[in-house]
Amino acid sequence: MTKKGTLLTVFTIFGAFLIFNYEKSPQSSSSFQPANNSQRPHLSHSHSEHKDQEISQRNNLEINIANKETLRIKMEEFFNSFPNKEDLNDPHHFPSEWEEQSKLIGDVKQGIIDGPLTEREGLEFYLNCSYEDSLPLSFRALCLKNAYFYSLKLDNEIPQALLSLPTQITELALKL
Amino acid sequence: MKFVLPLILLMLSTSTWSEIKFSKKVPRKQRKLLEQDLERLEGFRMLPNLSQEAQELFNMSSFDTKSFYNWLDQRVSYVLGEEEELEDLLFLENNFQTYPNPDLFPTIPDGGKTPSGTVKTVMSNLGMAVYFAGKKSQQLLGFKFKKGILKKEKVVVRSPRVGLIKVGEGLFFKPLSEDKDSYANTVSRLGTFYHEARHSDGNGTHLGFTHDICPKDHDFEGYFACDFNLNGPYTVGANAVKIMLERCASCSHAEKERLNLLVADSFSRVVKEKVAEPSQVTGDFNLSTLQLLLETKKMLLGFEDDPLKKEELEKEIADLERQIQSAGNPSSTDPTVIKAQKWDAAPESI
Numbered sequence: 306m307t308k309k310g311t312l313l314t315v316f317t318i319f320g321a322f323l324i325f326n327y328e329k330s331p332q333s334s335s336s337f338q339p340a341n342n343s344q345r346p347h348l349s350h351s352h353s354e355h356k357d358q359e360i361s362q363r364n365n366l367e368i369n370i371a372n373k374e375t376l377r378i379k380m381e382e383f384f385n386s387f388p389n390k391e392d393l394n395d396p397h398h399f400p401s402e403w404e405e406q407s408k409l410i411g412d413v414k415q416g417i418i419d420g421p422l423t424e425r426e427g428l429e430f431y432l433n434c435s436y437e438d439s440l441p442l443s444f445r446a447l448c449l450k451n452a453y454f455y456s457l458k459l460d461n462e463i464p465q466a467l468l469s470l471p472t473q474i475t476e477l478a479l480k481l
Numbered sequence: 482m483k484f485v486l487p488l489i490l491l492m493l494s495t496s497t498w499s500e501i502k503f504s505k506k507v508p509r510k511q512r513k514l515l516e517q518d519l520e521r522l523e524g525f526r527m528l529p530n531l532s533q534e535a536q537e538l539f540n541m542s543s544f545d546t547k548s549f550y551n552w553l554d555q556r557v558s559y560v561l562g563e564e565e566e567l568e569d570l571l572f573l574e575n576n577f578q579t580y581p582n583p584d585l586f587p588t589i590p591d592g593g594k595t596p597s598g599t600v601k602t603v604m605s606n607l608g609m610a611v612y613f614a615g616k617k618s619q620q621l622l623g624f625k626f627k628k629g630i631l632k633k634e635k636v637v638v639r640s641p642r643v644g645l646i647k648v649g650e651g652l653f654f655k656p657l658s659e660d661k662d663s664y665a666n667t668v669s670r671l672g673t674f675y676h677e678a679r680h681s682d683g684n685g686t687h688l689g690f691t692h693d694i695c696p697k698d699h700d701f702e703g704y705f706a707c708d709f710n711l712n713g714p715y716t717v718g719a720n721a722v723k724i725m726l727e728r729c730a731s732c733s734h735a736e737k738e739r740l741n742l743l744v745a746d747s748f749s750r751v752v753k754e755k756v757a758e759p760s761q762v763t764g765d766f767n768l769s770t771l772q773l774l775l776e777t778k779k780m781l782l783g784f785e786d787d788p789l790k791k792e793e794l795e796k797e798i799a800d801l802e803r804q805i806q807s808a809g810n811p812s813s814t815d816p817t818v819i820k821a822q823k824w825d826a827a828p829e830s831i
Contacts, residue, residue: 393704396704415738443748447738
């Protein structure tokens with residue numbers, strides 16, 4: 306075979322390969338669908354979109370459930386997570402040992418407003434936090450402020466136990 | 482030429498913070514963040530719902546943004562880096578110096594706890610400490626300040642208002658928000674600035690608005706981490722953060738909540754009343770008894786030759802003066818309870 310002939314053969318094979326793949330490509334994107342129904346590609350596309358949405362929703366839901374679960378665990382751990390007073394490194398400013406607890410306080414608020422927490426779940430946390438006398442005063446006062454807000458919003462009344470908390474907590478909550 | 486005028490105008494417009502100088506030892510990243518914080522402070526817009534307490538503290542009315550940042554500007558002038566040792570920067574300007582209120586010093590209670598472990602510097606007011614040391618030794622002290630290789634300044638400390646502040650890694654290492662440029666972090670850092678700035682104020686026994694030991698059952702029991710006054714650093718810091726967070730449009734709910742926690746933490750350190758220690762209560766705790774006691778002790782001081790006994794008497798006199806000031810408060814009805822008051826913030830000055 307001459308050099309020209311060889312080149313022609315190579316181009317022919319390459320051309321045939323391109324044409325074959327060009328015809329095949331639309332099917333390949335929905336390879337699990339039968340090719341004999343002209344409507345199928347459209348339907349299959351729609352079905353695929355729907356399925357994608359379902360997957361996306363399911364994923365979001367799973368993420369939310371996972372987030373909620375993580376948050377719930379952290380909310381439970383919160384009450385026993387504070388170091389002893391004696392172990393605080395530099396109490397002149399907000400102790401760095403309380404950073405994680407502070408972050409959780411922020412996450413709970415954000416979680417109530419944007420999900421995954423319900424207001425009722427938030428209220429329950431704030432009530433427990435307000436009552437827990439082993440917690441620092443600043444945390445309790447902030448929880449109390451929120452507890453008042455969500456109690457009135459959801460139940461239109463303040464629980465009796467909340468009303469009888471020491472004045473120093475109420476006074477501090479009032480300043481916020 | 483057409484670029485020169487705008488450049489001059491720009492220089493003039495940004496000169497507001499030129500009064501706050503950063504030492505060359507302040508790490509570049511920290512300096513940039515702090516400069517950004519101060520620029521943002523200029524941009525804060527006041528709203529009408531400013532509390533009475535905030536208006537009094539910062540000498541401002543509603544919508545008055547300028548007074549808010551001027552307040553800080555007047556009390557902070559030099560910023561040192563964490564690695565700089567004050568001892569290396571000090572110099573003696575004058576071997577003998579008379580000071581106002583020469584016999585009056587803050588009463589620092591005995592027995593405060595010291596933090597455990599290594600302390601990361603957040604921020605501290607060294608200007609007040611230099612003034613205090615000068616007054617105590619009756620010398621005039623100063624410090625050398627290096628802004629750059631050829632930019633050195635010698636600053637004589639004639640008032641706690643000299644505004645020498647040291648910043649440390651603690652101010653930056655655990656930011657409130659993961660986005661280091663966020664406004665929430667700015668508000669948090671500026672709150673600390675306002676707190677420290679208050680230490681540049683005060684005179685006599687209230688010089689520098691020094692902290693008190695937190696009382697029994699307090700979260701910081703035993704540490705020098707409380708104020709026994711109603712207008713000290715913790716009140717100032719809390720109010721400053723509150724003002725800024727209420728106006729922070731870009732702060733998330735989580736960030737605002739955490740800033741609110743800082744406000745709560747600062748306010749929780751303001752001790753409004755304390756039970757007088759047994760040594761402070763003498764018979765019927767009333768004003769005339771205390772005054773009589775004070776006059777007698779002052780008289781005794783004149784006759785005393787023993788320096789140790791003299792020093793002890795001076796301490797007792799200072800304590801009594803403090804008690805008399807508290808007892809003079811008409812709301813103080815319980816004889817064993819001393820109420821916190823607002824301190825005179827006017828700074829001492831030579």
